[in-house]
Amino acid sequence: MKIGIVTLPLHFNFGGILQAYALQETLKKLGHNPYIIKKTPQNIKDYIKRLLYNQSRVSQFVRKNIIFDNLSEPFTMSELTSKGYDALIVGSDQVWRPCMGIDRKANVNRYFLKTTNNGKIRKIAYAASFGVDFLDFTEDEIILAQDLVKDFTAVSVREQSGLTLCAKYLNRKDVCQVLDPTMLLGKNDYSHFILYSPFKSENKHCFVYLLDYEKTTNQEIVKTILPENSEVLRAKVERNTLKKYLSSDLTIQNWLSAIYHSDLVITDSFHGCVFSILFHKDFYVIRNDVGGNARINSLLTLLGLEDRLIEKEFIVSKINPINWEFIEEKLQLMRKFSIQYLNKALLK
Numbered sequence: 001m002k003i004g005i006v007t008l009p010l011h012f013n014f015g016g017i018l019q020a021y022a023l024q025e026t027l028k029k030l031g032h033n034p035y036i037i038k039k040t041p042q043n044i045k046d047y048i049k050r051l052l053y054n055q056s057r058v059s060q061f062v063r064k065n066i067i068f069d070n071l072s073e074p075f076t077m078s079e080l081t082s083k084g085y086d087a088l089i090v091g092s093d094q095v096w097r098p099c100m101g102i103d104r105k106a107n108v109n110r111y112f113l114k115t116t117n118n119g120k121i122r123k124i125a126y127a128a129s130f131g132v133d134f135l136d137f138t139e140d141e142i143i144l145a146q147d148l149v150k151d152f153t154a155v156s157v158r159e160q161s162g163l164t165l166c167a168k169y170l171n172r173k174d175v176c177q178v179l180d181p182t183m184l185l186g187k188n189d190y191s192h193f194i195l196y197s198p199f200k201s202e203n204k205h206c207f208v209y210l211l212d213y214e215k216t217t218n219q220e221i222v223k224t225i226l227p228e229n230s231e232v233l234r235a236k237v238e239r240n241t242l243k244k245y246l247s248s249d250l251t252i253q254n255w256l257s258a259i260y261h262s263d264l265v266i267t268d269s270f271h272g273c274v275f276s277i278l279f280h281k282d283f284y285v286i287r288n289d290v291g292g293n294a295r296i297n298s299l300l301t302l303l304g305l306e307d308r309l310i311e312k313e314f315i316v317s318k319i320n321p322i323n324w325e326f327i328e329e330k331l332q333l334m335r336k337f338s339i340q341y342l343n344k345a346l347l348k
Helices: 014-029 044-053 057-065 077-084 104-111 139-149 160-169 187-193 216-223 241-246 252-260 268-279 294-302 326-345
Strands: 002-006 034-037 068-070 087-090 122-128 156-157 175-176 205-210 231-236 266-268 284-286
Touching: 002 252, 014 057, 014 252, 014 268, 014 326, 057 241, 057 252, 057 268, 104 139, 104 266, 139 160, 139 231, 156 160, 156 326, 160 175, 160 294, 187 252, 205 216, 205 252, 216 252, 216 266, 216 284, 266 268, 268 284, 268 294
Parallel strands: 002 034, 002 087, 034 068, 087 122, 122 156, 156 175, 205 231, 205 266, 266 284
Antiparallel strands: none
């Protein structure tokens, strides 16, 4: 079956890139031919950004590991039919959070598949995320989404709160919660991306990766958590666009390797949390009110790791060690359920 995956533009979002990679790999294992539908540049500015992006090391990773198909924007039913597509999968990542982009209306249209709304192609939402635990839609967007989602063969969400939002606002009560695509793969599926250890000493290795690095309270929390005499590797999201394009250290392999070789990870990133779990690393997650905590809360609750989400007032010594055997059992069950759900949705 030829499948088009409709997700957010990948750019420099490591988590977004890896979830797209993981969903594509999972679909390949199920015997399908998946393609990420690439959002084409809409103007001169977009073309220049694309040219600069193509020079980056992140882009090299994407081109090597992800298969794209270039369609018009917005893509149409006739175009999909002419290219032999059998199904479209929307997700994962925050595809149902309209503010994730410069054009809310275009986002709602794209990620609810407005231009293919005639029932001739199977439409599935896999682990779609609203990003937050409230509906960030206008009244007009709700009406549009309600109408378009009727045409989906199957709808699943990534967060527990998404179940409530779908039932309350989109009139879809036949929705289930599934794993983020990155967790459909196991630790060994990422081993070929792991490089040598970035740490130099024999001391405890700690990796600090914060999206909101400059926040004073976050830095205070990090100081409280870090063990004495530990070797600390810090990384933060580069906000300067030009530096993103030119930085030689800004690679997915380096990021994954830092988590893999760490003894302790401190992060406020959802996918930083995900890969700490997949690699069985001791970790703490700092609340990230800007990025949205629903994603992290839902994942930690699903696996019984709620005490790993920390705020300013906490005591490290009172947090229980992680029982990785128990966590892996739960993860295996959820992985099996999620893959079976995806396969069943495609065969309906």
